[in-house]
Amino acid sequence: MPLKILVVDDSALMRKHLVSLFKDEGFEVQIARTGREALIELPLFRPDVVTLDINMPEMDGLTALSHIMTEQPTPTVMVSSLTEKGALATLEALAMGAVDYIPKPGGTISLSINSIADTIVDKVKIAARARIKGQAPRQNAAPATNPPSRTPAARPSAKPAAAPAVARPSAPPVRRPAGPVTAAPIRVAPRSYATASGPFGLVLIGVSTGGPRALEEILPGLPADLPWPVVVAQHMPAAFTASFAQRLDNLCPLKVKEATSMEELRPGTVTIARGGADLTIGRRGGRLVSIIQPESPRFTWHPSVELLVSSALEVVPPRDLVAVQLTGMGHDGADAMAALKLGGGRTIAxxxxxxxxxxxxxxxxxxxxxxxxxxxGKIAGHIRQWLRRPA
Structure with missing residues (x-):
């Protein structure tokens, strides 16, 4: 069956472009001009994915999203301008349960949307397969019988509830992906090294789609006196990472900042890789530092998790590294993290x-x-446990 997409936007031009794009892909498309119309269409059309503009009259996208996630949880992709205001609203939407976002080229819709057509389609297809809290299986879901509320609901808390504890699954067999490996051969640092302030390791986190909400659950669980620095590569555009770092800083005991230049990595801090670039780990004068460099064409996703982890392995012994692979499409970071574990480091999936x-x-x-x-919900606690005792 074709994917069913509900396009919600007050711009006739934006609706026209998105509808044409999705129909060309064979999707079944319905439109809504406002958030209120979207809440009426939702139980009738029962879409697989909603694309939802943030700035709309009558009911804005954030208010509409709060209704969607409360009344009929559905994978939702926000349509956002690449401005500071747009970034803040988008990050709030992701914390509320939106799966991803579509950037408006130049901040407004134009013919240049064709330049990101493939990205839009990919994001919608990924969202259709995403796991949404509270979403019932489509084939078992009963149609809603009550009309949507006509007054805006209170926005839910940005911090999600802790996930239930689960038993660790048995390790599946090793399977290498088909095709060439994107990373260069990984060099591993010697087992002894020191920094100017004494020896310590690094916690490296890689994440993509669904990452902002996951990070907002995990990072606040790490204490201000965490003995190792944390470095995060979150696939995100350049316009968003500064706002994202500020948002996390307000939520976390640790100091959180966007990487802006070559800086020493210190315990008790979280460094967010800047969007639109890659971040590597190096040593300068015995100190571990973060180094910003242009996006490497050898890697598909940016900021590259693979490059972050492989560069850390060149200057820090694997036993002094913890790598965490969170939600996201693709395999960015998998090769380097597997090499880290093989060398004696510790990893969490x-x-x-x-x-x-x-x-x-x-x-x-x-x-x-x-x-x-x-x-x-258990990742922060396990990191704390690992760092409380020698490896």
Whole structure:
């Protein structure tokens, strides 16, 4: 059956472009001009995915999203301008349960949407397979009988409830992906090294689709006196990462900041890789530092998790590294994290029951690269446990 897409946007031009794009892909499409219309169409059309504009009259996208996630949880992709205001609203939407976002080229809709047509289609297809909290299986879901509320509901808390505890699944057999490996051969640092402030390791986190909400659950669970620095590669455009770092800083005991230049990595801090670039780990004068560099054409996703982890392996012994692979599509970081575990380091893969998209963690597990598989609600506690005692 074709995917059913509900396009919600007050711009006739934006609706025209998206409807044409989705119909060309064979999708079944319905439109709504406002958030209120969307809430009426939702139980009637029962879409697989909603694309939802943030700025609309009568009922804005955030208010409409709160209704959707409460009344009929449905994978939702926000349509956002690449501005600071648009970034803040988009991050709030992701925390509320939106799967992903579509950037408006130049901040407004134009013919240049054709330049990101493939990205839009891919995001919608991924969203259709995403795990949404509270979503019933389509074939078992009963039609809604009550009309949607006509008054805006209170927006839900940005911090999601902790995931239920699950048993660790047995390790699946190793399976290497078909085709060439994107990463260069991974060099491993010697087992002894020191920094100017003494020896310590790094916690490296890789994440993509569904990541902002996962990080908002995990990072606040790490204490201000965490003995190792944390570095995060979240696939995100350049316009969003500064706002995202500020949002996390307000939520976390740790200091959270966007990487802006070559900086020393210090315990008690979280560094968010800047969007539109890659981040590597190096040593300068005995100190571990973060280094910003242009997006490498050798890698598909950016900021690249694979490049972050492989660069860390060149300057830090694997036993002094912890790598965490969270929700996202693709395999970014799986090769380097598997090499890290093989060299004696420790890795965590987010479990399928909490990952919005299980692609990245699944690829790490398939490579026998996960030391342990955990739901998102248990990851911070396990990191604390590992760092309280010698490896």
């Amino acid at each position: 987010e479990s399928e029951e909490t990952a919005v998209v299980f692609g990245m963690p699944a690829e790490l597990i398939r490579r026998d690269g996960a030391s342990i598989v955990l739901p998102s």
